[in-house]
Structure formats: structure tokens, C-alpha cells
Amino acid sequence: MNSVFQNARMVLPGEVVRGSLSVADGRIAALHNGHTGAATIDLEGDYLLPGLVEVHTDNFERHLMPRPKVQWAELPALLAHDAEVAAAGITTVFDALGVGEADTDSLRGSTWTQTLATLDNCTARDLLRADHHLHVRCELPAPNTIELFEPFHGHPRVSLISLMDHTPGQRQWENLEVARIYYTGKKGWSQEKFERQVAHAATLQAKYAEPHRRHFVDYCATHGIALASHDDTTVAHVEQAHAEGASMSEFPTTLAAAGAARERGLSTVMGGPNVVRGGSHSGNVAAAELARRGLLDILSSDYVPSSLLGAVMRLVEDEILTLPQAVNTVTRAPARATGLHDRGAIEAGLRADLVQVRMAELPDGSRHAVVRGVWREGRRVL
Numbered sequence: 001m002n003s004v005f006q007n008a009r010m011v012l013p014g015e016v017v018r019g020s021l022s023v024a025d026g027r028i029a030a031l032h033n034g035h036t037g038a039a040t041i042d043l044e045g046d047y048l049l050p051g052l053v054e055v056h057t058d059n060f061e062r063h064l065m066p067r068p069k070v071q072w073a074e075l076p077a078l079l080a081h082d083a084e085v086a087a088a089g090i091t092t093v094f095d096a097l098g099v100g101e102a103d104t105d106s107l108r109g110s111t112w113t114q115t116l117a118t119l120d121n122c123t124a125r126d127l128l129r130a131d132h133h134l135h136v137r138c139e140l141p142a143p144n145t146i147e148l149f150e151p152f153h154g155h156p157r158v159s160l161i162s163l164m165d166h167t168p169g170q171r172q173w174e175n176l177e178v179a180r181i182y183y184t185g186k187k188g189w190s191q192e193k194f195e196r197q198v199a200h201a202a203t204l205q206a207k208y209a210e211p212h213r214r215h216f217v218d219y220c221a222t223h224g225i226a227l228a229s230h231d232d233t234t235v236a237h238v239e240q241a242h243a244e245g246a247s248m249s250e251f252p253t254t255l256a257a258a259g260a261a262r263e264r265g266l267s268t269v270m271g272g273p274n275v276v277r278g279g280s281h282s283g284n285v286a287a288a289e290l291a292r293r294g295l296l297d298i299l300s301s302d303y304v305p306s307s308l309l310g311a312v313m314r315l316v317e318d319e320i321l322t323l324p325q326a327v328n329t330v331t332r333a334p335a336r337a338t339g340l341h342d343r344g345a346i347e348a349g350l351r352a353d354l355v356q357v358r359m360a361e362l363p364d365g366s367r368h369a370v371v372r373g374v375w376r377e378g379r380r381v382l
Contacts, residue, residue, distance in 0.1 A: 001026065002377045003040035005354070011327050013345050023352040026375040026377035030348055037328065043356055046372060047054075049327055051091025051353030052308050053189040053334040055160065056250060058163045059084060059097045064115070065107050067161035074118040079127070087380045088127035088305035089355040091238060091333070092108065094160055095119070099143030099152070108139065109118050113151045118132040120157075129374070129381035131353075133338075135160040139228070140212045141167055149216075154223075155262040159338055161220050161226040162250055163213055163241075167205045217244045226338055228269070232257040242266060244260055248298070248337055253284035258295045267297040267337045272307030272330075275299065275314050287311075291320045298337060299329045309357065319368070352378035 005021045010031065015295035059382040062076035076092040085093050101109035122128050140144055152158050220227040228248035238249060238260035249261035250269045259373045261268050270287035273282075280288045301308045312326040321329075335344025343351040356373035374382035 002029075003248070003378060005043055005048060005109060006035055007040045008043040008356075010048045010346050011324055012323055012334055013347075016047075016323060019348065019356075022236065023375075023378040026347065026352055026379070028348050028350050028352050031346065042246075045361070047357040048105075048346065049089065049355045049357055050331040050352075051351075051355055051374070051376065052330045053092045053338075053344055054085065054090045054308065054330075054341065055298065055334045055338060056302060056303070056304060057085070057097055058098075058303050059301070059305050061097065061107055064359055066259075069105050071107075074115050075122070076139075078115075078118055078122060082122075082128045082130055084134070084260045084375055087371060088129055089357065089374060090301070090305060090307055091353040091355070091374060092131045092133070092340065093131045093378045094338070096135040096137050096162075098137040098139060098164075099148040100107035100139030100142030102290045108137075108293060109142075109144065109148075111148060112152060113114075116151055116155060116157075117374055129376065131376065133157050133159045135162065137162050137164055138212065138216050140165050140209040141201065141207075142212075143204065143208055145208070145212050146215055152167065158223075160226045160228060160248075161216055162230045162248075163216060163246075164230045165205065165209055166231075167201045177355060212264075212343065212380065213244075229266075235259045235260040238264060238266065251284075251302075252290075253280075255285050255289070255293070255295075258285065258290050259293075261362075262295050267333065268295055269298040269334075270296055271299050271302035272299050272311035273302055275306050276304075276307050288318065288320060290313065291296045291315055292353055294330060298334045300334075307370070313367065313369050351376075 002024045007019060010017050010019060010021060020033060020035055021031050032307050060081045063081045064072055073093040094246045097112055098108035119132060136152050136158055138161060140163055194335060227246045228250050229246045230250045232238050232249050232252045233254055235256055238257055241249060242264040246266060248269055249266045251271060252258040252268060270290060273300055274280050274287040288298060297310060299311050308330045312330060315321045315326045316323050343353050352375060354375045355371060358370045358372050359367045360370050362368055
């Protein structure tokens with residue numbers, strides 16, 4: 001499909017250029033200053049961004065279980081999730097699906113076989129707007145993690161595996177009161193169940209965490225899959241991840257951990273909601289603070305797809321990053337970190353994954369980024 005985008009403010013890796021862009025056979029053919037030929041699509045001065053690349057979102061899980069213990073059918077859940085991420089400007093999404101959970105009432109304590117079959121079927125029938133990959137989140141202390149990973153074994157969409165340990169009292173949940181609020185609120189646990197699970201968690205961690213960690217580290221090395229650590233809190237956490245071959249440190253909870261990740265060449269991933277809200281909901285280090293110190297590489301929407309663009313705008317409005325720098329954290333950087341070298345920037349030869357964004361002036365004087373159009377491989381999907 002060939003087309004010409006005219007009158008665009010193109011956000012390139014290092015600058016913003018007013019001009020036009022031509023697309024041929026799903027790829028960016030050329031960039032031009034000013035107008036060139038007849039416009040197929042007039043962007044009316046709006047910004048043109050590369051399609052956003054999302055490496056970690058729990059949004060699909062949220063649609064599969066919109067309330068505690070309420071399971072939703074896989075097909076409508078997938079289609080709703082896909083439409084939501086596309087509306088947020090995301091053209092490549094790593095659906096983060098958790099495996100391993102002692103609580104059998106949860107999604108992560110049950111099999112993903114039917115979900116994977118639905119994703120494959122919808123892709124084969126060209127029903128999805130975004131390009132879907134899989135990010136498998138492995139809960140190391142859970143007794144059933146390896147068993148529940150089996151449907152993902154050898155699956156071609158698995159491009160990223162992260163190693164998690166949500167044992168209360170360490171990493172993300174160093175503060176037990178914050179953990180209590182999360183589990184009783186989001187997961188619907190009673191106070192009694194929370195106390196029971198905390199008491200049992202240390203036993204599970206001691207028995208399963210290390211052997212499961214070795215299993216998945218070996219699996220990633222054998223199958224050429226990117227490995228990420230999760231909620232690194234100490235320098236020792238980062239050192240272990242680096243020694244195991246991890247390329248990403250997801251949501252480091254302290255400045256020390258983020259600094260250690262940078263020193264060892266791991267990409268630091270932080271949450272868009274952290275930026276938009278002005279800090280971590282768990283009381284950990286603020287993503288904006290890492291950005292100020294040059295320690296932020298990638299933004300993830302985590303649990304709110306629209307937070308990617310919101311975080312980009314917040315970093316720019318607060319004069320922490322330039323627009324091209326902020327956009328790189330949600331496009332070029334995550335694409336490179338996951339080995340997707342065919343996308344993530346507006347450059348000739350790359351996939352024509354594009355997002356039209358209009359800056360809306362709000363009554364309070366602030367600006368909000370509004371997605372007006374989305375194209376994947378040159379085809380309009382929104």
C-alpha cells in the first residue's frame with residue numbers, strides 16, 4: 001500500500017522536522033522537506049511519531065479478569081485489549097502474561113493454552129490492529145511455574161522472559177503495608193488470606209526460587225530469548241541479573257539499582273504511570289528522577305496503555321527530556337532492546353508503523369497528546 005503523508009511534524013530520533021513522508025509496500029520509502037507531490041494523507045501540522053513499542057503491559061490480563069475471580073472469554077478480551085493499545089498509539093505490544101501462582105483462583109495460577117490459541121487464530125485471520133509478541137513473566141517462588149510455562153515452550157511469539165519474585169518483605173514489596181493494600185484491593189484478598197500468604201511466602205521462596213531461576217535463565221540462553229530482571233532493589237540484584245545474561249532491568253526500585261544497571265549495560269525500564277502520577281504507587285524511586293540523572297532508557301505503560309504518550313508529554317513539559325529523547329524511550333529504545341531492528345524510528349527502509357498525534361490545549365493551559373490516526377506497515381488500523 002503506497003501513500004504520502006504531507007504537512008507533518010515528523011519526530012525523528014534526534015530532531016523534529018516539518019515535511020512529508022512516503023510509504024511503499026509497508027515501509028517508509030523516503031522523507032522530504034516540505035511538500036512532495038499529491039498528498040494521500042494531510043496531517044494538518046500534527047506530529048507524526050513512530051509506532052509505539054510496548055514491552056510490558058498487564059492490560060490483556062486485566063481484560064481477561066476484569067474483577068477478582070471474574071474470568072472473561074479470551075476472544076472479546078483480546079479484541080478489547082488490542083483496540084485499547086492501538087488507540088494509545090501502540091503498534092507493537094509485548095503482552096505480559098504471568099505464569100506461576102500458589103493462588104489457583106488467579107489467572108497466573110491457571111493454564112494459558114486457550115489464550116495462546118486465540119491469539120494465534122486472531123493473528124492468522126488478520127483481526128488485530130497491533131503486532132503482538134509475548135512477554136512471559138515467571139514467578140520464581142511459585143511451585144507451579146515450570147508446569148504452567150509449558151504452553152509457551154517453543155512458541156514463536158515468546159520474545160521476552162522476566163524473572164519475578166513478589167515475596168512480601170523484599171524488592172517491590174519491602175513495605176508490607178503497601179503490599180497489603182495492593183493484594184486486598186486489586187486481588188480482593190481478605191486480611192486473613194493476606195496474613196496467611198505472607199507467612200507461607202518465605203517457605204515457597206526458599207524451596208523454589210533458585211531452581212526455577214536457573215531453569216529459565218538456561219531456557220533463555222538456549223532459545224535466544226531476551227531476559228529481564230524485575231524490581232531490582234540492590235546492586236547485588238543487578239549483578240546477579242547481569243551474570244545471568246539479562247539485558248533489561250525492569251522497574252528498579254532504587255537509584256542504586258538503576259545506576260548499577262547502567263554501569264553493566266542493562267536497559268532500565270520504568271513505568272509510564274510512575275511518570276504521569278509523579279512517583280511510584282509502591283513508594284519506590286521516581287521514574288522522572290532516573291530520567292533527570294540519565295538513567296532511564298525505556299518506558300512501559302505497565303497497567304495503563306495511554307500512559308506511554310502521557311509520560312512522554314510529562315517529561316517534555318517538565319523539561320527533563322526533549323521531545324525526540326522522550327519519544328525514543330517508547331519507540332527506538334524498546335525496539336532495539338528486544339531485537340526488533342525493523343521498527344522504532346521514522347527512517348527510510350523501516351516499517352511504516354506511524355502515529356498521528358495532535359497536541360490539544362486544555363483550559364488550564366496544559367497540553368494533552370491525542371492520537372488521531374495509527375498505521376501499521378502502512379495500513380491504517382485506527
